[in-house]
Amino acid sequence: MWKRIAAYYRECDEEQLAVLRNPALAAQAPAGWRRFIACKLAEMSPQEREELHRFSSTVRTSTVLFAVLKLLVVLSVLGFLSNLAFLPSRPWWHTVVAANAIGITLAFSLFGVWFNYGKIVRAKGKALVTIIGLGLLGGLFGALTAMFEKGDQWAVLLDKLPKIVVIVTLVVTALVAIPVIVVAVLRNRHYQLQAEQLRRDAEQERLARELSETQLRLLRAQIEPHFLFNTLGAVQQLAEQGAPRAAELTAHLIDFLRASMSDMRCEQVALATEFALVDSYLRVMQIRMGDRLRYRVDLPDALAATRVPSMLVLTLAENAIKHGIEPSLQGGEIAVTAHDDGGTIRIGVRDSGVGMSDTPGAGLGLDNVRHRLRLAYGEGACLLLSEAEPGLLAEIAIPCKEPQCA
Amino acid sequence: MRVTVLVAEDEPLMRERLLGMLAAAWPEAQVVAAPENGIDAWDAWLEHEPQVVFLDIRMPGMSGLEVAERIGRRSHVVFVTAYDQYAVDAFDAGAVDYLLKPIQPGRLDKALVRLREKLDARPDDVSEVVRQVREAAPGPKREKLKWLKASVGKQIRLIDVEEVLFFQADSKYTRVVLAGSEALVRIPLKDLVGGLDAGRFWQIHRGTLVNVNAIRAAERVDAERMQVLLRGSDEVLPVSRSFTYLFRE
Numbered sequence: 001m002w003k004r005i006a007a008y009y010r011e012c013d014e015e016q017l018a019v020l021r022n023p024a025l026a027a028q029a030p031a032g033w034r035r036f037i038a039c040k041l042a043e044m045s046p047q048e049r050e051e052l053h054r055f056s057s058t059v060r061t062s063t064v065l066f067a068v069l070k071l072l073v074v075l076s077v078l079g080f081l082s083n084l085a086f087l088p089s090r091p092w093w094h095t096v097v098a099a100n101a102i103g104i105t106l107a108f109s110l111f112g113v114w115f116n117y118g119k120i121v122r123a124k125g126k127a128l129v130t131i132i133g134l135g136l137l138g139g140l141f142g143a144l145t146a147m148f149e150k151g152d153q154w155a156v157l158l159d160k161l162p163k164i165v166v167i168v169t170l171v172v173t174a175l176v177a178i179p180v181i182v183v184a185v186l187r188n189r190h191y192q193l194q195a196e197q198l199r200r201d202a203e204q205e206r207l208a209r210e211l212s213e214t215q216l217r218l219l220r221a222q223i224e225p226h227f228l229f230n231t232l233g234a235v236q237q238l239a240e241q242g243a244p245r246a247a248e249l250t251a252h253l254i255d256f257l258r259a260s261m262s263d264m265r266c267e268q269v270a271l272a273t274e275f276a277l278v279d280s281y282l283r284v285m286q287i288r289m290g291d292r293l294r295y296r297v298d299l300p301d302a303l304a305a306t307r308v309p310s311m312l313v314l315t316l317a318e319n320a321i322k323h324g325i326e327p328s329l330q331g332g333e334i335a336v337t338a339h340d341d342g343g344t345i346r347i348g349v350r351d352s353g354v355g356m357s358d359t360p361g362a363g364l365g366l367d368n369v370r371h372r373l374r375l376a377y378g379e380g381a382c383l384l385l386s387e388a389e390p391g392l393l394a395e396i397a398i399p400c401k402e403p404q405c406a
Numbered sequence: 407m408r409v410t411v412l413v414a415e416d417e418p419l420m421r422e423r424l425l426g427m428l429a430a431a432w433p434e435a436q437v438v439a440a441p442e443n444g445i446d447a448w449d450a451w452l453e454h455e456p457q458v459v460f461l462d463i464r465m466p467g468m469s470g471l472e473v474a475e476r477i478g479r480r481s482h483v484v485f486v487t488a489y490d491q492y493a494v495d496a497f498d499a500g501a502v503d504y505l506l507k508p509i510q511p512g513r514l515d516k517a518l519v520r521l522r523e524k525l526d527a528r529p530d531d532v533s534e535v536v537r538q539v540r541e542a543a544p545g546p547k548r549e550k551l552k553w554l555k556a557s558v559g560k561q562i563r564l565i566d567v568e569e570v571l572f573f574q575a576d577s578k579y580t581r582v583v584l585a586g587s588e589a590l591v592r593i594p595l596k597d598l599v600g601g602l603d604a605g606r607f608w609q610i611h612r613g614t615l616v617n618v619n620a621i622r623a624a625e626r627v628d629a630e631r632m633q634v635l636l637r638g639s640d641e642v643l644p645v646s647r648s649f650t651y652l653f654r655e
Binding site (some may be wrong): 224225226229230232233234236237238240241288289290292326327328329 | 416417418419420422423426443445464466467488489506507508509597
C-alpha cells in the first residue's frame with residue numbers, strides 16, 4: 001500500500017517537473033486533476049517555471065514534510081497560548097484548530113504566490129475579490145454551523161450577520177489578502193528588474209558587436225573602386241596630354257588617399273581633418289567633372305578642433321556627388337558647412353542636384369551614418385535630410401560635448 | 407571603309423581619352439557624336455544611327471543600359487565601366503563586349519578586332535543580359551512619369567500619361583495629343599523619353615512617341631516607309647525607317 005502511494009506520488013512529481021521544463025507536455029498528462037495542475041503550471045511565465053523547477057528539484061520531499069510538521073507545532077503552540085490569553089472560556093482545541101487552519105492556509109497561499117506571482121499581479125482586483133469572497137463564504141458557513149449548534153433562530157442570525165461580515169472581511173483582508181498581494185507585487189517587481197537588467201545587458205552586447213562590425217565595414221567600404229579607377233583614368237589622360245593638371249590631380253588624389261587611410265583607423269577626428277579630407281575629395285571630383293561641379297567647403301575656426309566620428313561628412317559628400325550631381329544633366333553645386341547652433345553643432349552638405357525623388361541606393365551610406373551617430377552619441381545626435389529646392393540638404397546635428405565612447 | 411561610331415561618356419577627361427585612343431587605333435572610325443549623358447546619347451543615336459556605340463554605364467539622364475535597350479539590335483554596342491562587378495560578370499557570361507576604365511590600349515585593340523569581325527553581321531542581341539543587369543542594380547528603380555503639367559491659356563492642366571495618344575517634338579516643346587484635345591509642355595521630347603515606359607510608348611520616329619494602345623494600324627507607304635493610324639485621332643504618324651521593325655510580323 002505505502003509503496004503504491006509512494007510510486008504514484010513520484011510519478012506525479014516527475015510529470016510536474018517535466019511540465020515545468022517543457023510546458024507543451026501538459027497536454028499529455030492524464031485527464032482530471034493531474035491535467036488541471038499541469039495546465040496551470042504551463043500557464044506560468046518562463047521565469048516562474050524556472051524558479052519553481054529549481055525549487056522542486058533541489059528541495060527533497062522529506063525536508064518539506066519536516067518543515068510542515070514544524071509549522072504545525074508552532075501553530076498549535078500559538079493557538080494554545082492565544083486560548084489562554086484571549087478566550088479562556090473556550091475549549092483549548094478550538095483555538096488550536098483555528099490557528100492551524102489559518103496558518104496553513106496562509107502558508108500555502110504565500111508559498112503559491114511566491115512562485116506564481118505574475119497571475120496575481122496581472123489581476124490584483126480579481127485576486128482580492130476572490131480571497132474576500134471565499135472568506136465571506138467561510139464566515140457564512142461558520143455562522144450557520146453556530147446557529148444549528150446553538151439552536152438559534154434565523155432572526156438572530158440575520159441580526160448578527162452584518163457584524164460577522166465586517167469581522168470576517170477585515171480578518172481575511174488583513175491576514176490573507178494583503179500579505180498575498182504584497183508578496184506577489186514585490187516578487188513581480190524583482191522579476192521585472194531582473195528582466196530589465198537582462199534586456200539591458202543584451203542591448204549593450206549588441207551595441208558592442210555592432211560597433212566592431214561598423215568599424216570593419218568602414219575599413220572595407222570606404223575607398224570606392226569606381227572613384228579610384230575613374231580618377232586614375234583621368235590622371236592617365238591628363239598625363240598623356242602633358243597637362244600640368246596631371247600632377248595637380250595626382251596630388252589631390254594622394255591627399256585624399258592618405259587622409260582617408262589614416263582617418264579610417266580612428267573612430268574620431270577633428271572637424272578640420274575631416275573637412276580637409278572632404279576638400280581633397282571634391283577637388284578630385286571637380287577636375288574630373290569639369291564645369292558640371294562647383295563646390296565650397298567652409299569651416300569656422302572655432303569648430304576646427306571639435307572631434308567628430310570620422311568619415312561621416314565624407315560619406316555625405318560622396319552621396320551628394322553620386323546621387324545629386326552625377327545624375328543631374330546640368331550638374332550643380334555642393335556646399336559643405338558647419339556652425340555652432342547654441343550647444344548643437346550642425347554640419348550640412350547641400351547639393352543642388354536632382355534631389356530626393358531620384359536617388360536610388362542613397363540609403364546604404366546614410367544608414368551607415370545614422371548608425372555611427374547612434375553608436376557615438378546615443379539619441380543625442382541625428383541626421384536630417386530635407387529638400388533644398390533644387391537638390392538636397394543632408395545635415396548632421398551633434399551635441400557640443402565629446403561623444404560618449406571613443 | 408568608314409565606320410560610324412558614337413561615344414557616350416559623362417566625364418570629359420574619360421571622353422577625350424576614349425576618343426583619342428579610338429582615333430589612334432581605328433582610323434576608319436568616324437565619330438558622329440560624343441554626347442555626355444544618356445538622353446543626348448539616345449537623341450544622337452536617332453539622328454545618326456551609327457554602326458558602333460560605346461556606352462558608359464553610369465550616365466545622367468539615362469544609363470548606358472537603358473540606351474542600349476532602346477537601340478536593340480540596330481548597332482554594335484560596347485559598354486564602358488569603371489567597376490560594376492555584377493554587370494561585368496553578366497557581360498562575360500553573355501558574351502557582351504565591354505571595356506574597363508581606365509581603358510588600357512591592349513584591351514581596346516582586342517575589342518576592336520572583335521568589332522571589325524562582326525561589323526557586317528547583324529548586331530548581337532544584348533537585351534536579355536542588359537535587362538538582367540538592370541534588374542539586379544541595387545536601390546529602387548527609377549520612377550516612371552505618371553502625370554504631366556501643361557499650361558493651357560491661364561490654366562495648368564494635369565495630364566494622365568496613360569491617356570496620351572502620342573507625343574510629338576516641337577523644337578523646345580513637346581506636343582501632347584489626347585483624344586479630342588492637345589497641349590504643349592515645356593520639356594523637349596528627348597528629355598521626356600527616359601521617364602516614359604518604353605513598352606507602353608513606342609518611339610516610331612526621332613520626334614514621335616506613340617501610345618501602343620492608341621495604334622489602330624500600321625500601313626506601308628512604299629518599300630521603305632510606313633505610317634501609323636490611330637484610334638481617337640485622324641492624324642497619321644510617319645514611322646522612320648529604323649523603326650519599321652516594330653511592325654514587322
